[in-house]
Amino acid sequence: MKLHILAILTHPDDAELGCGGTLIKHARMGQQVGILDLTQGELGTRGTPETRLQEAAAAGGIMGLAVRENAGIRDGFFRNDEAHQKQLIVYLRRWQPDIVITNAPEDRHPDHGRGAALVSDACFLSGLAKVETTYEGAPQAAWRPKRVFHIIQDRQLSPDFIVDISDAQETKMDAIRAYKSQFHDPESGEPITYIATSAFLEQIESRDRLLGKRIGTTAGEGFITKNTPGIDSLDALLLPDIA
Numbered sequence: 001m002k003l004h005i006l007a008i009l010t011h012p013d014d015a016e017l018g019c020g021g022t023l024i025k026h027a028r029m030g031q032q033v034g035i036l037d038l039t040q041g042e043l044g045t046r047g048t049p050e051t052r053l054q055e056a057a058a059a060g061g062i063m064g065l066a067v068r069e070n071a072g073i074r075d076g077f078f079r080n081d082e083a084h085q086k087q088l089i090v091y092l093r094r095w096q097p098d099i100v101i102t103n104a105p106e107d108r109h110p111d112h113g114r115g116a117a118l119v120s121d122a123c124f125l126s127g128l129a130k131v132e133t134t135y136e137g138a139p140q141a142a143w144r145p146k147r148v149f150h151i152i153q154d155r156q157l158s159p160d161f162i163v164d165i166s167d168a169q170e171t172k173m174d175a176i177r178a179y180k181s182q183f184h185d186p187e188s189g190e191p192i193t194y195i196a197t198s199a200f201l202e203q204i205e206s207r208d209r210l211l212g213k214r215i216g217t218t219a220g221e222g223f224i225t226k227n228t229p230g231i232d233s234l235d236a237l238l239l240p241d242i243a
């Protein structure tokens with residue numbers, strides 16, 4: 001299966017929180033969209049790896065993903081090294097995404113910045129023919145995504161561009177709430193964590209609304225890019241609501 005967009009993020013629910021609306025929007029356009037979760041989030045205070053996998057699958061169904069897999073990398077202690085880079089290269093060459101979305105380049109959780117560097121390096125190395133990998137016993141051809149974009153997570157980094165997700169924000173929040181073990185549940189007896197307060201999801205919705213306001217829409221998601229994207233005319237920057 002060839003994917004148009006592949007979100008490769010460190011923890012299950014990172015994609016939903018940071019770029020869920022964008023993924024939903026592109027899936028509704030009929031494009032092939034997928035998520036690769038690097039870890040099972042097994043160090044999380046609440047829930048279990050098994051429940052996180054079930055919740056990730058449920059969220060993927062809500063979002064309309066073509067594929068979602070988990071790389072099974074060790075939560076909290078993975079490194080940006082050759083072994084992990086080659087592990088990701090197998091996925092990149094298997095799915096051949098045009099666009100890869102990954103974690104914020106730096107963030108409160110150290111796994112996020114480390115994951116972003118790992119994914120970025122793997123995307124570059126995946127395009128080198130002399131880096132040899134196999135899948136199901138067959139050699140893989142080199143493949144490099146055209147673009148790598150970073151989401152904005154806990155730290156309020158300045159976006160390089162914002163995607164209008166006005167029609168997808170409600171579904172995005174439904175996908176986030178599929179992670180019942182992680183977010184606020186007044187019936188839960190598990191410890192209260194940073195993301196399990198009643199205010200956390202309100203802050204996510206508020207951030208989306210503020211980003212949308214910056215581009216004249218109801219809701220938006222911000223992205224960071226290390227290289228400057230080009231457009232073929234100024235008209236590409238006109239949104240229907242503000243043209």
